[in-house]
Every structure is written in structure tokens, then in C-alpha cells.
Amino acid sequence: MRHWLFKSEPSTWSWDDQVAKGAAGEEWDGVRNYQARNVMREMSVGDLGFFYHSQKEKAVVGIVEVIAAAHPDSTSDDPRWECVDIRAVEPLPKPVTLDTIKADPRLSEMALVRQARLSVQPVSDAEWKIVCGLGGLG
DNA sequence: GCCAACGTTGGC
């Protein structure tokens, strides 16, 4: 299984909004960036990802699961844009802030640090375990 | 196919 990170402005789409969608989940739509789209194309159903709040909060706040592989984005007429569907799995007992991630030398290669603007990112297995640990998940 | 101009994102 591979791991990912989904970035969202909480004022637009927050973890609470995602949780409210329940097991049915929701399209991760609105991505208009080729690199982010290409990352989504690599996702498989059952993969897990971090849900990250950008802007004021700047923290990984929960775990999501990919429940549908990449398909055309229903919010776009342009067939170039695709998205996956995700559902909320569980919140992190302790949100992991960007400051914490930046302060940990083991996480210095994370896309979150190196490529701040990319909204959908791959996360390595090692990074996944470290951030889960920091977040209070064993 | 290059590159300048422009728009957007996100951290500070």
C-alpha cells in the first residue's frame, strides 16, 4: 500500500466537512495542477493518506482512505482534470504541525517541506510511520 | 519552443 497527503484550506473544505461525508466519502475535486493530478492517478483503492490543513492551522489532522481511483473531475468540463474519492478514517489524536515536521530531520525530504505548493503529494512509508507516531497513532 | 507576464498558493 502506498501513502499520500491531501492538502486543503479548512475554510474551503475541512476535516470536519470530510468526516460529515461519512463512509460514502467525497470527490477530491478542484485540482487544476498536472503534478497533483498525476499523483492522484497513481493512487489505488485502499491506499491511506494524511489530511492536511493549510493556511492558519498548518497541520496534519487526520487519516483518509482512497475509495475510488482517479476518474474525471465532475466539477470540470475539461477532461484533463481528474480526481479520486476519499473518506475520513480517523482523526490524529495529536495534530502534527508543519513546525513539528520541519523540526524533525527525518522528515526534511517530505514534499510538504520541499514543495510547499503541491496540493496532493506522495508520502514515503518511513515518513508515514514517523508522522503517525508524532500524531499519537501507534 | 522560448520566455516574459501574469495568476495563484501558502507560509510568514
Place this chain on the structure above:
DNA sequence: GCCAACGTTGGC
């Protein structure tokens, strides 16, 4: 609110 980074667009 500003600005750096960076992606996209369009003229040549």
C-alpha cells in the same frame, strides 16, 4: 497583507 515560489498562458 505581503511576498517568494512556481505553474500557466500567450506572443513571438
